[in-house]
Amino acid sequence: MNFRAHIRVMPRDGLLDPQGQAVENALTELAFDGVSSVRVGRAIEVGVAADSLEDAEDATRRMCERLLANPVTEDFLIEVDPA
């Protein structure tokens, strides 16, 4: 079966995020009021062929641990849907 994994890789809470800070400053300059705590990370979509949803989620988690996220500085969130 084919699945589509949606992954977010975000800088860990508490770590500086200069890109997020730059976006927050730019939004404020553009007169968007009430904007706070901007964080910028990566959104990754992967097509995964697997026997079950559980297998697809497990494979996606291993991809994040091996390649897609830096375990020292980043957290990842996974959502897997049938394709």
Next chain:
Amino acid sequence: MNFRAHIRVMPRDGLLDPQGQAVENALTELAFDGVSSVRVGRAIEVGVAADSLEDAEDATRRMCERLLANPVTEDFLIEVDPA
């Protein structure tokens, strides 16, 4: 009220995505079988103060149109939750 906007900015379908192609090649080299159609974009989280969920969604959409996404090459998806 405070809301948290989760934004995905992804390269448009049909546009080349060299970063996604590089990730796909790397996953295949790491012996992840059954991986296809990898796309890499940006995940952005923004704290938004607004009077209602609709106002927060509307403000987030305008942020994407003004700053966060390139309308020629990228699509964006928005989810807004109460913070």
